[in-house]
Amino acid sequence: MAEPHLVIVSNRGPLSFRHDDDGKLVTTRSAGGLVTSLGPGVQGTGATWIAAAISTADREAAAEGVVDAEGFRLQSLVVDEQAYRQFYDVIANGTLWFLNHGLWDLPRRPRFDRHWRAAWETFRQVNHAFADAVVAEAPEGATVLVQDYHLPLVGARLARDRPDLATVHFLHTPFCTPAELRVLPTDVATEFLEGLAGHGACGFHSRRWAAAFEACCQEVLGRTPPTFVAAAAPNLADLRAVAESAACDAAVRALDEVVGDRRLIVRVDRIELSKNIVRGFHAYDELLRSRPDLRGKVVFAASIYPSRQTLPDYLAYANEVESVVERVNATWGDDSWTPIVLDASDDFPRSVAALRRYDVLLVNPVRDGLNLVAKEGPSINERDGILVLSPEAGAWEELGGIAVEAHPFDIAGTAEALGRALDMEPAGRATHARALREAVCEQSPHDWLAAQIAAAR
Numbered sequence: 001m002a003e004p005h006l007v008i009v010s011n012r013g014p015l016s017f018r019h020d021d022d023g024k025l026v027t028t029r030s031a032g033g034l035v036t037s038l039g040p041g042v043q044g045t046g047a048t049w050i051a052a053a054i055s056t057a058d059r060e061a062a063a064e065g066v067v068d069a070e071g072f073r074l075q076s077l078v079v080d081e082q083a084y085r086q087f088y089d090v091i092a093n094g095t096l097w098f099l100n101h102g103l104w105d106l107p108r109r110p111r112f113d114r115h116w117r118a119a120w121e122t123f124r125q126v127n128h129a130f131a132d133a134v135v136a137e138a139p140e141g142a143t144v145l146v147q148d149y150h151l152p153l154v155g156a157r158l159a160r161d162r163p164d165l166a167t168v169h170f171l172h173t174p175f176c177t178p179a180e181l182r183v184l185p186t187d188v189a190t191e192f193l194e195g196l197a198g199h200g201a202c203g204f205h206s207r208r209w210a211a212a213f214e215a216c217c218q219e220v221l222g223r224t225p226p227t228f229v230a231a232a233a234p235n236l237a238d239l240r241a242v243a244e245s246a247a248c249d250a251a252v253r254a255l256d257e258v259v260g261d262r263r264l265i266v267r268v269d270r271i272e273l274s275k276n277i278v279r280g281f282h283a284y285d286e287l288l289r290s291r292p293d294l295r296g297k298v299v300f301a302a303s304i305y306p307s308r309q310t311l312p313d314y315l316a317y318a319n320e321v322e323s324v325v326e327r328v329n330a331t332w333g334d335d336s337w338t339p340i341v342l343d344a345s346d347d348f349p350r351s352v353a354a355l356r357r358y359d360v361l362l363v364n365p366v367r368d369g370l371n372l373v374a375k376e377g378p379s380i381n382e383r384d385g386i387l388v389l390s391p392e393a394g395a396w397e398e399l400g401g402i403a404v405e406a407h408p409f410d411i412a413g414t415a416e417a418l419g420r421a422l423d424m425e426p427a428g429r430a431t432h433a434r435a436l437r438e439a440v441c442e443q444s445p446h447d448w449l450a451a452q453i454a455a456a457r
């Protein structure tokens with residue numbers, strides 16, 4: 001019997017569009033963990049991928065209809081621009097992201113006023129528009145994989161309108177605890193959980209987030225819907241191809257010129273509140289203060305690139321990042337040594353070059369669904385680099401037994417962890433790096449997709 005048709009549903013799709021210098025529409029591959037991990041499994045399956053048209057160029061491309069690409073069909077959903085801002089900025093990123101990453105500044109925010117209520121109403125409509133697109137597109141008995149925190153309300157609608165479909169919702173973020181969920185108005189929390197529970201099963205990168213979701217459902221809905229745990233895996237073929245490219249080699253040479261014979265600490269992140277970038281630099285400052293022997297002997301290369309710039313919190317955070325870097329460089333640097341080197345170019349071969357070249361990789365999020373960089377780095381690093389990892393990253397579940405721990409709020413502790421990682425002897429480094437490589441290469445993006453499909457069926 002033929003396999004049921006596969007439908008993927010996500011906010012950001014696998015392809016983005018832009019205008020070239022002649023104003024012609026050209027296609028580029030989107031970035032982000034969701035797309036890079038799902039992409040290879042979906043290629044060649046004939047799947048339908050339904051995603052939002054985000055930019056003006058995306059909208060133009062959408063008007064030309066379904067795009068056939070790399071063995072799947074991309075169907076872009078066009079949402080009114082104003083409505084999209086409410087859906088993406090106010091609710092998905094301004095509310096659900098903050099909720100699930102524990103980012104609220106509770107004495108001041110959130111504020112659920114009538115503007116927010118109107119945005120929630122729009123969020124519901126956009127989720128229903130995605131569900132309606134699935135209803136219209138999915139053949140009888142299809143398998144539908146809904147991805148991420150933008151689309152929690154799709155499942156309840158599909159259960160009502162298309163009970164023949166096998167559905168899962170995979171959440172790429174952490175999940176809040178019941179105490180954190182109580183910040184949402186009760187009717188909203190109920191609708192949110194019922195929407196998720198409407199899927200056949202809900203998937204998470206780590207057991208911890210699945211347990212938090214179950215506890216929330218038990219408290220609010222009085223039942224525990226089916227869950228599964230499947231951590232995303234790095235796309236090794238793609239990473240290796242980039243690592244071997246001429247652009248990446250050139251970027252390694254450029255980095256070598258800056259670093260010289262100093263030790264190298266690296267981080268690669270979107271400029272994102274949950275990534276804890278500012279505290280990471282405070283910890284480095286503390287390291288240089290407490291370890292005079294390291295002054296002039298280490299460089300911190302941070303590939304951090306702008307993200308979600310329509311949100312004031314993100315703009316403010318980017319400013320904070322910039323000022324702490326200026327302060328650290330002014331305090332410790334001199335004519336021959338810049339302690340922190342920033343690269344904000346969002347250039348993938350350059351980020352991969354930094355991952356090939358690090359002695360220490362710092363991944364210290366406040367909270368993170370998985371953190372794919374923690375898995376990508378060790379898979380292509382060429383210097384037996386040490387992973388310094390926050391236990392609040394979902395990846396801790398797989399790598400915590402190997403990585404050096406950095407408590408995300410403990411600046412002195414993170415400084416010490418960085419120091420210990422820099423001090424490790426070659427034999428210890430080699431053992432550490434080998435163990436990490438084995439752990440991260442165990443699963444492939446195909447296994448991850450298969451786990452979602454199995455959970456749906």
Ligand code: G6P
Binds near residue numbers: 012032148
């Ligand atoms: C996280 C989310 C993804 C998202 C990515 C980039 O990894 O889980 O869904 O695509 O961040 O964020 P953006 O807002 O640019 O899509």
